[in-house]
Amino acid sequence: MENQQTPASDADGAAVDHVRIFDTTLRDGEQAPGFSMDRRAKLRMAQMLEALGVDVLEAGFPQASPDDFAAVAQIAQSLRTTTACALARCVPGDIDTAARALVGARHARIHVFLSTSPLHREHKLGMSRQQVLDATGAGVERALQLAHEVEFSAEDAMRTEPEFLAEVFSIAAGAGASTLNAPDTVGYLTPDEIAERFAYLLAHVRRERHVVFSSHCHDDLGLAVANSLAAVGAGARQVECTINGIGERAGNAALEEIVMAMKVRGALLRTDTRIDTRKLFPASRLLAELTGQAVPRNKAIVGANAFAHESGIHQHGMLKHRGTYEIMRPEDVGITGTRLVLGKHSGRAALRARLEALGHAPDEAALDALFARFKALADKKREIHDDDLDALARGHDPEATGPWRLLRLDTSAHLGAGASASVRLAHEDGREVAEAALGDGPVDAVLRAIERATDTALELTRFQIQAVGAGGDAQGEARLAARHAEREWNGHGLSTDIVEAAAQAALAIVNRIERQHPRERNPVSQSPRGHAAPSPAIRAAGAARKESSP
Numbered sequence: 001m002e003n004q005q006t007p008a009s010d011a012d013g014a015a016v017d018h019v020r021i022f023d024t025t026l027r028d029g030e031q032a033p034g035f036s037m038d039r040r041a042k043l044r045m046a047q048m049l050e051a052l053g054v055d056v057l058e059a060g061f062p063q064a065s066p067d068d069f070a071a072v073a074q075i076a077q078s079l080r081t082t083t084a085c086a087l088a089r090c091v092p093g094d095i096d097t098a099a100r101a102l103v104g105a106r107h108a109r110i111h112v113f114l115s116t117s118p119l120h121r122e123h124k125l126g127m128s129r130q131q132v133l134d135a136t137g138a139g140v141e142r143a144l145q146l147a148h149e150v151e152f153s154a155e156d157a158m159r160t161e162p163e164f165l166a167e168v169f170s171i172a173a174g175a176g177a178s179t180l181n182a183p184d185t186v187g188y189l190t191p192d193e194i195a196e197r198f199a200y201l202l203a204h205v206r207r208e209r210h211v212v213f214s215s216h217c218h219d220d221l222g223l224a225v226a227n228s229l230a231a232v233g234a235g236a237r238q239v240e241c242t243i244n245g246i247g248e249r250a251g252n253a254a255l256e257e258i259v260m261a262m263k264v265r266g267a268l269l270r271t272d273t274r275i276d277t278r279k280l281f282p283a284s285r286l287l288a289e290l291t292g293q294a295v296p297r298n299k300a301i302v303g304a305n306a307f308a309h310e311s312g313i314h315q316h317g318m319l320k321h322r323g324t325y326e327i328m329r330p331e332d333v334g335i336t337g338t339r340l341v342l343g344k345h346s347g348r349a350a351l352r353a354r355l356e357a358l359g360h361a362p363d364e365a366a367l368d369a370l371f372a373r374f375k376a377l378a379d380k381k382r383e384i385h386d387d388d389l390d391a392l393a394r395g396h397d398p399e400a401t402g403p404w405r406l407l408r409l410d411t412s413a414h415l416g417a418g419a420s421a422s423v424r425l426a427h428e429d430g431r432e433v434a435e436a437a438l439g440d441g442p443v444d445a446v447l448r449a450i451e452r453a454t455d456t457a458l459e460l461t462r463f464q465i466q467a468v469g470a471g472g473d474a475q476g477e478a479r480l481a482a483r484h485a486e487r488e489w490n491g492h493g494l495s496t497d498i499v500e501a502a503a504q505a506a507l508a509i510v511n512r513i514e515r516q517h518p519r520e521r522n523p524v525s526q527s528p529r530g531h532a533a534p535s536p537a538i539r540a541a542g543a544a545r546k547e548s549s550p
Contacts, residue, residue, distance in 0.1 A: 019271045020055040021237040021255065021260065022214065025287065026075070027058040027087055027098055028252055029242035034293055039071045046075040048283050049243075050082045052276045054255075056109060056238075058085040062101040063094045069101050077104035083405040085151070090097035090139030095265040099146035109179075110143040116160040116168050125443055128138040129164060133171050135331030140175035151179035153216065155392040157186040160199060166204040173207035179214050179238060187250065191230035198234035207390040214238035217253045219245060224253035232271055243287045244295055244302070256280045256301040256333065264328050281334035284349050296464065301333055302308050304466075312347025315340050318351050336462075342389070344378035351389075358386055359516065390512055401546065403428040403514055404454060411442040411499055421445035423503065443502045450503060456512045458482040465498050478505040486514050 026042050026049075029035060037045065042059070049057050055508045062069040076084035084105040088094035089126035114125075114136055118422060121127050125137070143150045152172035157165055169180045182201060184194065198213060205211075209540055215231035215238070218223040228239050245254030252531075255499050259275045266272060284302035288295050295302045307330040309315050317324030330337055340350050341485035348371050355362060355370070364372055373392055378384055383469060415420035422436040423446065435453040439445030451458060476498035480491045480494065493504030 022056040022240040023054040025242040026060040029246035051497045052279045061087040063097045083107045101275040108147040110147040111151040112139045114156040117156035137175045144176040150179040151311040154180035156185045157182040170206040181214035187218035194227045195234040197228040197483035216240035219250040225257045228253040233244045278334045313349035342384040353508040418443045476501045478502040480505040
């Protein structure tokens, strides 16, 4: 079935070709060790991918297991605008199973594949060249009778003799395949070789004009994204990729990197996609949540450090003009903004800017003294937080606690029945206060209890938890942001217990509010049952927790 796109134009009026994004996060990505997802998780991810704007969503390999079949069927029925795709070997049983899984799809694609390289023909298939050609034609013809469109992949294409690969693709196109995928299955080639191979195929494969060539690159040599872009430059108009680059062995080409490369370097590449790039970061974080696999901090586009700067030289440049060290806006990928991390590499300009944002305006002499104390503290701590700076600016020890301290914390959670928490806090004036509250979960309950104990209403705007280090005993780092008195306040907590880390972060916010506005604390309203009535943002904590990184 022909599926051509109307060429777009850039600002100069030059033609810009549409490149289809074929997402295989739920098939190639999910089958990698450590990334398996249950059916409910796959459906959530599929809904996010459709909202992201992927053209084709490969939902799974239905022949692999009954559960995989059920997941593909459920996803296929749920998609509205994205083509639902199922993988099948070039054998009748696989193809028929894929067709049954896709029966409820608004637009269905069966993706059939067969190995073509000499190594695979001899050691994996035990098939001759002619047998591969015959199986290709028969498989595509059968699939085309059962789905709206068919894609054919030549597994290990890049280690296949070019002339034989062109013949295989010609047979597939003649049998009705509208997409021809030439994967670098083991991530072996370089960008120049990939470009040369695609140019050869475009010149030698017999096909109708509507047939699209596709690239599917693995990252064994760290070249998957570069190879994918080289294929596009040579004429491929579909790229197969995954969120966060997950996949077999070293992974697949990362969707977010390919898409942003086309967006940032559009004038050079003359191609675009229909991806809503503002959803890239949320999609990345959702996948991390569903798989339990954290995104590396230095991951391009969506890593925690992608738009974070600690070096004093870089921070000084960023304060002058963000273009000095950022080639894209964090907002364009769904990140709220650039983060200037204060640590031992930071300079005076970044320190002054953050102090001013916190309401402090030291003169040059005071800044000199503060900077010396800041550097001394930075040698002890990996990162300096807002409450540390407040204490420094007021001449206090930033590592001292107060005015509120957490003395005791108890939580209890029951499946399907919410959670409860009780806290005992000590104030520097000698008071001790104990309060309890109910919540949707233990963290929600703790935040409500702290609101009640300190009589401080917090409108929670951001809540993130991530592991610091590896292993079951890794510390959890909690970052909260909340509005109070028409200002946003930030808090940070660190503990091997993530609930305690969240409590410490909330107390950091309360302490900063009380130190700066001791008479502006707003009592939390009480419900008739005696429990704190949560603010709208506290009720939104459950939704905010979706931002959490495992």
